[in-house]
Amino acid sequence: xxxxxxxxxxxxxxxxxxxxxxxxxxxxxxxxxxxxxxxxxxxxxxxxxxxxxxxxxxxxxxxxxxxxxxxxxxxxxxxxxxxxxxxxxxxxxxxxxxxxxxxxxxxxxxxxxxxxxxxxxxxxxxxxxxxxxxxxxxxxxxxxxxxxxxxxxxx
Numbered sequence: 001x002x003x004x005x006x007x008x009x010x011x012x013x014x015x016x017x018x019x020x021x022x023x024x025x026x027x028x029x030x031x032x033x034x035x036x037x038x039x040x041x042x043x044x045x046x047x048x049x050x051x052x053x054x055x056x057x058x059x060x061x062x063x064x065x066x067x068x069x070x071x072x073x074x075x076x077x078x079x080x081x082x083x084x085x086x087x088x089x090x091x092x093x094x095x096x097x098x099x100x101x102x103x104x105x106x107x108x109x110x111x112x113x114x115x116x117x118x119x120x121x122x123x124x125x126x127x128x129x130x131x132x133x134x135x136x137x138x139x140x141x142x143x144x145x146x147x148x149x150x151x152x153x154x155x
Contacts, residue, residue, distance in 0.1 A: 009032045010051075012031060012032045013028055013042060013043065014046065014052070014155055016028055016031045017043075018152040019152070021056065025040050025043065058151070066115065067117065068116065068121045068142065069112070069113075069142070069143040070142045071113075071140070071141045071142075071143070072111040072139070073140070073141075074087075074111070074132070074137070074138060076134045076135065076136055079108070084134070086134070087134050090132055091111065096113050098114060099111070100112075107139065113125070125140060
């Protein structure tokens with residue numbers, strides 16, 4: 001399903017679900033002025049077509065003991081398919097890495113990494129990140145203050 005197939009009701013439903021993933025079908029139906037059955041069918045269709053990829057609890061990282069957020073930029077030794085596939089496969093298995101982006105520009109990848117404190121973060125980068133396949137150079141920046149974080153897409 002592409003965005004051309006999303007009508008105003010779908011967009012309103014998706015916005016409401018992004019705001020509150022625990023909303024009941026009745027609450028969602030009321031928000032889009034539908035009865036519950038057609039609303040439920042729309043939600044199921046959005047799930048089945050992959051527009052809704054899942055439902056998640058948003059945790060406060062400080063309250064779960066992950067007070068350090070850092071951005072780790074990687075430059076690779078080479079850009080062969082074997083190297084990048086091995087790197088990406090290993091990154092996928094690292095729970096401390098919240099996101100990984102293949103970049104254009106000076107660095108090849110940027111990782112968003114969490115840790116309980118600076119010594120833990122430092123140890124993690126030195127032992128786990130540096131050991132990733134093909135890594136030639138690492139640069140790290142720390143978040144001093146998170147101004148905005150959202151996973152809600154603008155519809």
